[in-house]
Amino acid sequence: MVKLICTLGDHRDDVNCCAFSSSYLATCSLDKTVRLYHLSDFNELPYSPLKGHTYAVHCCCFSSLGHILASCSTDGNTILWNTENGLKLAVLEHPCRSPVRICRFSPDSTYVVSGAADGSVNVWNVQSFKVCRSGSVKDGSLVACAFAPNGSFFVTGSSCGDLTVWDDKMRCLYNEKVHDLGVTCCDFSLQPLSGNVEGVKYIQMASCGQDSTIKIWLISFADPTGFDMKYKCTLSGHAAPVLACAFSYDGQTLVSGSVDKTVRIFETRTWSILHTLTQHTRYVTTCAFAPDMPLFATGSMDKCVNIWQLEPNQHFTGSALREEPKISVDNWSEEEVSVWLSRHGLQDLVEIFKRHNIDGKELLSLTKESLVGDLKIESLGLRGKVLRKIEELRIESACLGIPDEFLCPITRELMKEPVIAADGYSYEKEAMENWIIKERRTSPMTNLPLQTLILTPNRSLKMAINRWLETQPKYNEKQSP
The missing domain is CATH 1.10.150.50 (Transcription Factor, Ets-1)
Known part of the structure; x- marks a missing residue:
């Protein structure tokens, strides 16, 4: 289940971006302000809103420890704020005063990257507040940016549809047009894919664009063998341009927002859609996950920010997943x-x-x-x-036609010998025994410790399954050898 737990309606114009630290939520808007909220209760901080920009604020992001907040604007400035008191630490002026559309901290917060409407990329040293490296793309405005989890490279996306990969010395590792009419956002999964070979890591990146699609990329990198980026698949659930995408902290969920006013939640094992959220009344412009917790925020041109919770029985825990029925x-x-x-x-x-x-x-x-x-x-x-x-x-x-309560949460197959575990959920006996044998003493559904490892036969559920099977000749035929 996905639960709407809070709606913030303090901005007076379109919400352009939202970002989380471990303590705060930041939002920014066309109304020229940045607002900060406590993550514990979503009350606004006493010194919020932050007023330092003279035009629309397009993007905001936190440093890794959350002590610094960066925001960038049409006014050509990227402002660094002290999140403890809301005071300005520095104003980073674009060398040509071009509108700045995107900003991102490196994973270690040593640098902040800003991308501008003239296609320029500037890498600022957070200690000296000086530009230490710069580059530019051939065409279009820079509107998207994301750092690889290890900080060895970052990706920019342009309004012309190009993705460009830069190493830490601003050398171009990759450039290709991937979205017709323009890229709008990109994000890395923080979790490497399983099956890595020694010396090589595989990570996933999502990009979205004006072509109404989300594309998934598989990236491998190893020193000194180099960098490789390959197309993996396209997600086409939205009916209009996709403006934002974000991976969950555990890499098992991807959220997107679109001009079609919807938010879609994909699980990254099969890339199926778990939920479509329709609470926003205008374009969904931004989405972001909180670190280390199943919370995410979505912002919209309806001037609102919605805070959502992915409840445990909807989220991956170990190898188990509770899903909505998939499309046939x-x-x-x-x-x-x-x-x-x-x-x-x-x-x-x-x-x-x-x-x-x-x-x-x-x-x-x-x-x-x-x-x-x-x-x-x-x-x-x-x-x-x-x-x-x-x-x-x-x-x-x-x-697909099987009642969900008849499916084992671990195997997602019809149960033959259902048993009740200490967490109150029913599982296929063999699957749960294997789960426990592998020294997993936590619930597959809640990830909380199991108070006891005793499994009790669920006879009433077994009878219900058998009665259902008697009415399903077609299912029995498909299972026959």
């Missing part, structure tokens, strides 16, 4: 089939499937013969992989 594969569009192909490393087949108008229903009906004869897929290995993934989809589709 039968109802997938051609675009959703393309996303599915990309997610499973089958990007080379996207154009072939699009040419043949393969939607969800057609996907499930594909056979070895149709892959060879109709789609002309010659590679035996590629055909085998497609058929295996389609079979997995068929099994998943069979599970």
Whole structure:
């Protein structure tokens, strides 16, 4: 579940950005102000709002320890504020007085990067308040920026649609146009992907744009072997330009906001949509997660900031996830089939499937013969992989009609021997026993310690499952060997 816990309506104009530290929430607006709130109760601090900009404030961000807040504006200034008292520490003036659209601290807070409307990138030393490095992109305004978790490089996005990757010496490592009509935001997952090889780390980055899509990128980097950035998949749930995206602190959730006035929550294992939030009445311009807690904020042109809580039974804890029912594969569009192909490393087949108008229903009906004869897929290995993934989809589709309470939270499969654990939840006996054997003495659902490891058979639930199965001949047929 996602719960709206607070709405802040103090700004007098569009909210452009929001950011969290471990203690505070900062918001900024077209009304030229920056506002600060306590994270404990969301009461505004006594010295808020911060008034130092003479034009709209586009972005705000905290240093790693939260002692400094940076904000940037159309007035060409990036202001550093002391969060303990709201006083200015420095005013960093853009060398050409160009409007500054984005600012970000490096992970160690030694530097703050600012990107401007003239395409320039300036790296400021936070101690001396001087520009130590600078660069520029060929075209467009800089409107997005994100640092890699280890600080070895950062990414900028432009209004022309380019993503540019810079190393710590301002050398360009990568540049490509990735979003038609412009990039709007980008963010890194703080958690590396599993399956890293020694010396190489893999991280995910999300970018979003005016083309109404979110794109997921896989980045590998290792010293001294270099840097590599590859496209992974496209998320196309929004019906209008996507203005913001942000990963949760644990990397297991991605939130986005759009011109379609919605906020969408994706889980990053399968990139399925968990929730669509519709409480904002105008464009959603910003979203941000709090560090180390399941809280996130969304801001909008409706002048409001909404604070949301991801409740434990909706969030990943270990390998368990409670989800809303997924959209049936039968109802997938051609675009959703393309996303599915990309997610499973089958990007080379996207154009072939699009040419043949393969939607969800057609996907499930594909056979070895149709892959060879109709789609002309010659590679035996590629055909085998497609058929295996389609079979997995068929099994998943069979599970969609099952009442959620009949599915084990760990395996997401129909329970045969349900047992009740000390956390009050029911699990498949074998799955929970394996969970405990691996020295996990916490609840898969709440992540809290289990007071006892005793598992009690849930006979009433087993009877209910058996009664349901008697009414589901189609399900039984699919499970037959």
